[in-house]
Amino acid sequence: MAAKYDVPEMYDPAERPIPALKLGAMADSKPYMASPVHQEKLGFPKELPDDWKDRAIKRMGELLTKYRSLRVYMDACVKCGACTDKCHYFLGSGDPKNMPVARQDLFRSVYRRYFTVTGKLFPKLVGAKDFTKELLDDWFNYFHECSQCRRCSVFCPYGIDTAEISMAARDVMDYVGYGQKYCNEIIGKVHEIGNNLGLPEAALANTLEGLEEDVLDDTGVAVKFPMDVEGAEVLLIPPSADFFAEPHVLGLMGYAKVFHAAGVSWTVSSYASEAANFGVFIGNYEQMRKLALRIREAALRLRVKRIIFGECGHAWRVAYSFLNTLAGPWDFLDQRYPIPQHILEFTYDLIKRKGITLDKSGNEGKVLTFHDSCNVARASRMGDFPGGQFVIPREVIKASVPTFVEMHRDTTCEKTFCCGGGGGLLTDELMDIRIKGARPRMEALKDVADNGGVTHMAAICAICKTQFTKVMPYYGFDREAVVSVHQLVSNAIILGNNK
Amino acid sequence: MSTAFAILFYAATVILIVGLAAKITQFARTPAPLKIPTTPAPLTKQGAALRVAREVALFESLFKANKWLWISAVLFHLGLLLVVVRHLRYFMNPVWLPVELVQPFALYVGLMMVGGLLLLAVRRAFVERIAYITGPSDWLMLLLLIGIGSTGLVMNLWARTNIIGVKAYFLGLMQFQIRHLPSDPLLAVHLGLVVTLMIVFPFSKLLHVPGVFFSPTRNQADDPREHRHLSAWAAKLEAGRD
Ligand code: HEM
Ligand code: SF4
């Protein structure tokens, strides 16, 4: 199976192995280009026009006046190199252009050339470069080898966040007709159909009905999976992968059982059936806003009181950090609850209040570890205290399983490593970089599997789950070793004796 | 000579101040449309201000990143800070007590600064990754600072210059009088490099100094659910659509 790709070796995570530089190692890795149809649906030029350079520089200028992050980060970097060994794509591939600062420099060199005095006068001296087609191609390749995981920004003395620069670069590329197929096609699907997978209403209804039958068969309890129910208390926004793929769907069953056991009425919406918001990946505020507004509309139409998001990393970033900005104010919802709320906040609260009962024997024989998703760990929060995003998922897991083991501390919480497939990279043509990018996480997992008896790794992100099921076999793990947190809850929860 | 340096110093001061003010204004005027603190982050504005203060005073993130780099960076910056404080005596009469207090440590603070710089230079030259990201301007900046520091140290240790004369010259400049600057080639090099540093400051990576205060990942509070954050341009977008 592993024949096609060159899978990196795994070392002891405590040694923090740093590869030697391999110039151009990933130079050929690039995603498919968006087709004219995909571009047009989002209002971007269909293909690269002759005057692309002028347009690109104009767009860069606009972004520089709109985003303080970009503006400051272009100027502030001192090339100290603190970030150089922090990116999983560099650690996995050794390609120096995957060092965060080098990735930024692809953008910064153009910035210096066209927007700074020194770059105009002494380009060689300050590393300023003309924006050539070759450089644009380098942008396309290497800004699609960044999962916007923000690990680099944790360690940078100025908090320079390469994700911000990748987003800006992708936005500029979209503006010159150089978009990425995977993201742009998917965004188009959400605008048209309401979810990333393009599942129409009828298919969703079918799926949910099937799930009701499955749970009934399994447990003998009639747990409902309601859709488009007006007046429900909670609007649940799961990532659409939760509707059909494993282990995602096992998580959705968990949410449903928790709602059932707690006696809280809920519904999904066929109009806003997607938590994911790929607008953030392409760095485009308007696309992101347009997607977010679907949720607002669904909430208004269904007259719900609360919005709860399912397990998804970047979706939770957009929900927690941006939803109020993009689609607020949410004055029509019940202000006693966080807006929006994470399903784990909801479940954790019930566990604490003894509103649900969990029986660990439902997960007999499993030894769990937890993969912190980058966007949850470094770009959002759960609960009402800093770091709640680390505590709450762990507490829910510990309440559901007999044994829990932490991975190496350089690879968890704020220092967590991306799964390797985030930021719009979860597409087959990028398999090579995805496998390489997974190395640091696989190393840490192997460590606890070998030395701590870990059998399963829980995740709270649709992208992480998909990426791991695909990539783990290359590293010798079982694809089913990755599980949803609410899958564990689902196995442990006691149904039936509720009001 | 005295006049030439006077003109240079005045010009450099203007460039430094105007250049930095322009940059700071630009940073301050550019909106941050989204909440992007690197989490876990403080929940309040005061907390966020404290976080920035820790970055400035302790290089907190750098400490997480790399201990050797942190040590080199602290040696250099703390050395630089103390050197600058020591130099204040050339611009004041009488001399403040804190400035007086660091006077006896000339050698140590100078060595700290130059030593730190040399460590940084070694890292830049010999660590493959750092060499890869280093450009000519990065080397020039290090050399410039090493030049300033080492000429200063040499004057302090072996080739003592007429300090009284230097002080009189700078106190004069501050009252827009051009007095006689002691003619000493080493002093001329030292001051020439300082003028250069002042001029390049607003156009170089030294913009990390204002930058650290304006970084949204560090200076924003983590409160997006509690407070709606809307930039002016986003508000306009919203008004246009709804
Ligand atoms: C608010 C005050 C300042 C803060 C918080 C600060 C912080 C830092 C940090 C964290 C680094 C990265 C580590 C390193 O490479 O040393 C750095 C690098 C550097 N700083 Fe500062 N700095 C400040 C003021 C200054 C000033 C006033 C100067 C010079 C006049 C300066 C010159 C440099 C140089 C040249 C480097 C790069 C060193 C290298 O090439 O490795 N800094 N600064
Ligand atoms: S850590 Fe920050 S300042 Fe240092 S090289 Fe990386 S981006 Fe630049």
Ligand code: SF4
């Ligand atoms: S954001 Fe993540 S993927 Fe992108 S450069 Fe930084 S560490 Fe690498």
